[in-house]
Amino acid sequence: MSTSNPVAAANQMIRQQKDDQQRQYLTFRVGNEMYAVATRYVREILEFDQITHVPMMPSLVRGVINLRGAVVPIIDLAERFGQGKIAVGVRTCIVIIEIIDDDETHLLGALVDAVSAVTEIEVTSLRQAPAFGNRIRGEFIEDMARFDDHFITLLRMEQVLSVNELAALAGQQRSVSIPSSHH
Amino acid sequence: MNLDSIIGTFLAESRELLQQMEDALLQIEQSPDDPELINAIFRAAHTIKGSSGLFGYDAIVAFTHVAESVLDRVRAGEVRFDSELIALMLQVGDHLGGLIDWLADGHDLADVSVETRATDAELITCLKRYLEEAPTAATAPQAAESDHTEARTASGETASHHWHLSLRFGADTLRSGMDPTSFLRYMATFGTVAHVEPVLEHLPALDKLDPEACYIGLELAFVSDADQATIDGTFEFVRDESSIEIIPPHSPLTAFASLLQLRQDEGDEQLQRLLRCGSLTEAEWLQLQTPAVVAESDTTSMSTFGSDDAKSDFPTLAAGNTSPASVATTDNAKAAKAGKEAQRGGGDSNLIRVDAAKLDQLINLVGELIIAGANTRMLAQRSGMLEMNESAETLSRLVEEVRDSALTLRMVQIGATFNRFQRVVRDVSKELGKDIVLQVSGGETELDKTVVEKIGDPLTHLVRNAMDHGIEPAEQRLANGKSAQGVVRLNAYHEAGGIVIEVSDDGGGLNPQKIMAKAVQRGLASEGQPLSDKEIFNLIFEPGFSTADQISNLSGRGVGMDVVKRNITALRGTVELDSKLGQGTCVRIRLPLTLAIIDGFLISVGQASYVVPLDMVEECIELPGKGLENQEFLDLRGDVLPFIRLRQLFADDSTPPRRENVVVVRYAGIRAGLVVDQLLGEFQTVIKPLGKVFAQVPALSGFTILGSGAVALILDIPGLLAQVTHNDNRAGLASSQLNQVNHLRSNAQ
Incomplete structure (x- = not known):
């Protein structure tokens, strides 16, 4: 896999390996940590382009993009993990995630610092996450995996991008951000 | 052929027919003898029976057959539609609807529940009562004009008050320059053709058909005071080659027996025509069958009649036709009109059904x-x-x-949705023991089908609410000088690119003090809060206002007015309530015409683009440069115009341009300005829904995609305006500030 264009390579991998997806993971970087998400969640990967900002939303909702006619909300994963805002750079990517919630399919974009690869993670390399000492909320973690001499956090996307939780956060924001008067 | 899709059509069509039947049944309460309505009800039952038979739904066929037989007697004038029969037929419709739903869910008719079976049997018992009843008390609707309701004197005489004409035109009729319809026109000059039955059996197959020959025959019920000679004279020119039989009113049964004998080649159909004309009643036919009256009666026709040979009906049904068009009305001009209407009602050929x-x-x-x-x-x-x-x-x-x-x-008319409430009002008023009538207007107002589908539930709730809580008991109404009968009104009209639907009643109205007290008790308002009556009324839409002790089993059903409001907000609409104590209440729902594509007006603030629905834009002006820094309103040709700075509202920290603009918007009678950077002009706006994540965001109602592919935000003007009115609900304050502005300005000059 060429490191010069990991996005194109990863997209290709995702397309090719739709059949045997059980142990296929897309790995990416948020901050200094490596994370992985099962490829069955991943619709595609986009290089960062313009995002339309949506006012009065919590900062973890960076805005929306037009994905071939569908309007997709973009969630800043660093904000979601409580680690501040992702600074957009040349390697910043949007991972389009498909989540089924309440029998409805939702498309959401996860903003990440960089996408690295699609890899196969052996069951034997899976480790249970420690009860504490994690940098992110426990319910976001599916498992930990040992990979190339370091640990990768496998994410539970239903929790990370919980539509209900995001909607509730947006609703809370409402009461704070409406300037009720300027007197 | 795909049977599933045909069954789908059958289910959809049956539901439609049941709806037509119900509508006609509800209308017939007002005019029980209207032959058009009776025919509509009969046709619906008849078609459902026929098409169910095609699919082998024998249970439906058997059940509908009984109902159809009763309706047939109504049509023949032997049974009259009274409130009891209407109620029974409504139940029949409901039961059939239940069976159709059962089929639609993919079940087998053999597996219906015990309750359904019981209903089935019970309804059949009730229906059969109408089939046994002696027909002597019945009145023929066709004869309603002739007042003398002489009962049959001798047993050998028929009850019909009209002439019966049996016409079979000779093959050369057309060639000799005669037109059968001209006889009908001429007859109308001295009487009324009450019913026409065409006789088409003599039509040959197409390859044998001589286009110049006449094959048609007619059976006519003719109401007239003219003598036999006049009627005979009508047919003078065709008598030689045609077979013209004229039977005067109250002729002996034997006259019909010989007529049947003469038309023996037409068999059972001729008998059916006599029955449909009302010239012969079923009871009279039974009498005729006894050998004492007629020795040589046609045994084949006897045996088939009564079972109403269903199979013979199916070919016509398969071709999508209803029963042969029968026109029964009081004069010829009306007959033509009624014919058109029947065509429209019974499956207009200019319409196509699309998924x-x-x-x-x-x-x-x-x-x-x-x-x-x-x-x-x-x-x-x-x-x-x-x-x-x-x-x-x-x-x-x-x-x-x-x-x-x-x-x-x-786009569909809202009328069909409105008419459904006739039934609701009828049932609920019986349940409540209140006399309430529903008045519908503006039914022709059109709106998007997707909106119509979603408006049913909130409307049902509002109508029930108006009946339950709005309309007072009769005694109280009389004491207040109102008529005992309560009125619930449904009205619709277009306004500024949207539709307004009103649900109003002439009941007791709302008491603002009581509502305020309750709102304070529920913590929705604070004591002494200066609220207008309107603001107080609209508190009942707040979540948590409806309470258990207020909800009756009827309008309650666990749903409060807050759910109504939520449903309507989800359709990008608004709801408000007006009430006058002692005079009534009106709930006004405003909805967009469509949820798909609108004309928009594109504006920009900083880097962001926003769309305002064009019909809400009144005008655009430049923001006056000075003196408004700390104000939220400006002077628009002498009027106070409150405004919102979108840059401030959306916490956009870009630098404002040197010149800013104001878009003046209006919705539901409220006007306000939006301060924006640039006006980018009209824009075809394809609405993309907000989706779950953004559903709670105030001030936005959707997304759209610009020509550049970027996403723009559609502003929720009703929401923004509600906020303005909330901020400045004391108009007095604003106008005093405006006076101050005027004062400052005059000082400056």
């Missing part, structure tokens, strides 16, 4: 087309090629037309 999903897909595609077109237009402008530009302009104009016609495809 709603196909329309939705079309509209989605048109949406994509608009976005792609906007992109082309933008690129054409950028290219600077004059011809390219012109071509792109033509294209976008055509796209706009396609959009408009695609959207009208999905």
Whole structure:
């Protein structure tokens, strides 16, 4: 896999390996940590382009993009993990995630610092996450995996991008951000 | 052929027919003898029976057959529609609807529940009572005009008050320059053709048909005071080659027996025609069958009649036809009109049935087309090629037309939804023991099918609420000088690119003090809060206002007015309530005409683009440069115009341009200004829903995609205006501030 264009390579991998997806993971970087998400969640990967900002939303909702006619909300994963805002750079990517919630399919974009690869993670390399000492909320973690001499956090996307939780956060924001008067 | 899709059509058609039947039943309460309504009800039952038979749904056929027989007696004038029979027929409709739903869910009719079976049996018992009843008390609707309701004197005489004419025109009738319809026209000059039955059995197969020959015959019920000679004289020119039989009113039964004998070759159909004309009643026919009256009666026709040979009906049904058109009315001019109406009511051939999903897909595609077109237009402008530009302009104009016609495809009149409430009001008023009538107006107002589908539940709740809580008991109404009968009104009309639906009643109205007290008790308002009556009334839409002790089993059902409001907000609509104590209440729902594509007005603030629905834009002005820094209103030609700075509201920290603009918007009678950077002009806006994540965001009602492919936000003007009124609900304050402005300005001059 060429490191010069990991996005194109990863997209290709995702397309090719739709059949045997059980142990296929897309790995990416948020901050200094490596994370992985099962490829069955991943619709595609986009290089960062313009995002339309949506006012009065919590900062973890960076805005929306037009994905071939569908309007997709973009969630800043660093904000979601409580680690501040992702600074957009040349390697910043949007991972389009498909989540089924309440029998409805939702498309959401996860903003990440960089996408690295699609890899196969052996069951034997899976480790249970420690009860504490994690940098992110426990319910976001599916498992930990040992990979190339370091640990990768496998994410539970239903929790990370919980539509209900995001909607509730947006609703809370409402009461704070409406300037009720300027007197 | 795909049987599933045919069954789908059958289910949809049956539901439609049941709805038509119900509508007619509810109308017939007012005019029980209207032959058009009776025919409509009969046709519905008849068609359902026929098409159920095609699919082998024998249970439906058997059940409907009994109902149809009763209706047939109504048609023959032997049984009259009274409130009891109407109620029974409504139940019949409900039961059939239940069976249809059962089939639609993919179940087998053999597996219906015990309760359904019991209902079935019970209804059949009730229906059969109408079949046994002695027909002597019945009145023929066709004869309603002739007042003398002489009962039959001798047993050998028929009850019918009209002449019966049995006409079989000779083959050369047309060739001799005569036209059978001209006889009908002539007869109308001295009487009334009450019923016409065409006789088509003599029509040969197409390859044997001589286009110049006449094959038609007619059976007529004719109400007239003219003597036999006059009627005879009508047919003088065709008598020689035709077979003309004229039977005066109250003729002996034997006259019909010999007529049947004469038309023996037409068999059972001729008998059916006599029955349908009302010239012969079923009871009289039974009498006729006894050998004492007629020795040589046609045994084959006897045996088939009564079982109403269903199979023979099926070919016509399969071809999508209803029973042979029968026109029964009081004069010829009316007959023509009624014929047209019957055609319209009974499956107009100019209409085609289209799967709603196909329309939705079309509209989605048109949406994509608009976005792609906007992109082309933008690129054409950028290219600077004059011809390219012109071509792109033509294209976008055509796209706009396609959009408009695609959207009208999905527009339906709200009348059908309104009429459904006749039944609700009827049932609920019985349940409550209140005499309440529903008045419907504006039924022709059109709106998008997707909106219509979602408005049913909130409307049901509001109508029930008006009946339960709005309309007072009769005694109280009389004491207050009102008529005992309560009125609930449904009204609809178009206003500023939207539709307004009103649910009103002439009941007791709401007491603002009581509501305020309750709101304070529930913590929705604070004591002494200066609220207008209107603001107080609208508190009942707040979640948590409806309480258990207030909800009766009827309007309650665990749903409060807050749910009504939520449902309507989800449709991008608003709801408000007006009430006058002692005079009534009116709930006004405002909805957008469509949820798909609108004309928008594009504006920008900083880097962001926003769309305002164009019908809500009143005008655009430049923001006066000075003196408004700390104000939230300006002077628009002498009026106070409150405004919102979008930059401030959306916490956009970009630097404002030197000149800002104000878009003046109006909705539901409230006007306000939006301060924006740039006015970018009209824009075809394809609405993309907010989705779950953004559902709670105030001030936004949707997304759209610009020609450049970027996403723009559609502003929720009703929401923004509600906020303005909330901020400045003390208009007095604003106007005193305006006076101050005027004062300052005059000082400056």
